[in-house]
Amino acid sequence: MNTKSKFRNGWEYVKKKKNFYIMLIPAILYFLVFHYAPMYGILIAFKDFSFKKGILGSDWIGLENFIYMFRLENFYMVFKNSLTLSILRIAFTFPIPIILALFLNDIKNARYQKTLQTLFYLPHFVSWVVIGGILVNFLSPVDGVLNNLITIFGGEPVYFLAENKYFYPIIILSSIWKESGWGTIIYLAAITGISSELYEAARIDGANKFQCMRYITFPGIRSTVVTMLILRLGSVMNNGFEQIFVLQNARNLTVSEVFETYTYRLGLLSGRYSFATTVGLFTAVINIILLVGSNWISKKLGEEGLF
Template sequence: MNGERFKTSKGPGTPRGVKLRRLRRDKWLYILLIPGLLYFLIFKYVPMWGVLLAFKDYQPFVGFWNSPWVGFEHFRVFFQNPDFYMLLRNTLILSLYNLVFFFPAPIILAILLNEIRRSFYKRAIQTMLYVPHFISMVIVASLTYVLLTTEGGVINELLYAFTGRKIEFLSDPDWFRPLIIIQTIWKESGWGTIIFLAALAGVDMEQYEAAIVDGANRWRQIWHITLPAIRSTIVILLILRMGSILDNGFEQIFLMMNALNREVAEVFDTYVYTLGITQGAFSYSTAVGLFKSVIGVILVVGTNWLAKKFGESGLY
């Protein structure tokens, strides 16, 4: 019996045999997978050893391995730093603004585009919405400066002509966050519609026809057919978005920040750049970056757990 069991465990009809046949049949697909695996291995997983800098007092002339081990000292200094609460507040407020104003924007645009029946107009509008995504943030910041500066800015000149006064858009701290959100919505909303339009493409048109027969207007069709069709996509993107809640993007903030609005503009990304690159505090800035990553993982896992509690599939 033991001999028969040993033979049948490797037979062609066993799970192991089926896996071997599939492996031989799809060998070229697995070979094509190798470059992608190497990319993630070399550029994503191997650099993870760099997080050890957060637990060392890294000194370039001594080297990575010979630098003294300090444990959680950098984290203690960071949490006791008065700037920590300012950075946390600024980062969370900007992330909250993004969730409230930017995250729904691609969804709304995708629904509106889905309601356009003439393909020519739909493609033309989609193209116009996609173009800002390919514009460098440096160009976006330059356009913002040209439009809003008090020294000849187009909008400020119009305001002065009608009201007799100008607004310090670029230096007033109260205007910094609205400008960042407006830039983000204008630049990325159109590109974000791609995923939602792809999800809407799979909706059976007979559902809309049946809703029309039942007397449902456009708003009812959107509420009962369109939104449920992309609900799972919205949940997944929301989970992924929560993972980057402390990541507001360095380039945009850095370009729009100046000495007058720094109190509301300084976030973790710019703080890491200032300490790590300009001041050479490599270990301390690595600790700040690791803190961001750990919080991101916790938020992703927690949001995924909540999504499953509410009956969604989640990420895993």
């Protein structure tokens, strides 16, 4: 088939499915306006940006911002914090929605299942600012609930948010509580695509619920799990600004400073827009490398991958 025939067939397909393509227009415009058009600002990373001169008028300095970034001692602290927290998130928070989805799917009472799903989903709709305020009060060394229990049993109050060793567990546990329920949606949707005949055949052969879960349900959603893992690895340098910022203070800064808060302090508070853009571009490149790499590895292991 020549190029002209391919183009004609493609255009015929578009006309046939035109209603679906019309529905895509708002999403395409959103990504063009808010995701692709701002990429023009990447030029700031290679310039000594000045509001007065604008992006194009600012002096071109090449890779000086990158050289300066790699020479900063606190940059490596931020890099380590971001990477450590991301790895911990993947290790502890990524499997929880999968496990929840497997057990929710196994509940036969529809009313009970829907009630549990709703309870699991609700925390997602609560702002991190609100949750941060709750955690600060809950963990307060003066009148926090947890410290009141500690003192009742004869212990000394602990300032949890001021001690580095408690910061990561607090972040991980609060992330699990807030987002795990919402994360089950896509896995439950994948589970519904598994043929019920497989379960019926397994039960006839004497398989119990755990064996059905292990040999039918999980293999049936494996491709979805791999896809979600690839996407998560593609944002390994992103830890979420709101959650970190509301729980961050001067005492835990050595473990809580990540790229999002680092660029906020440099860009908005210090006015060093070129350097903040440089840091943002660096994290984006790392994320792209990890995304492409993890996708390549998944294909080598026999999975479909993203592209």
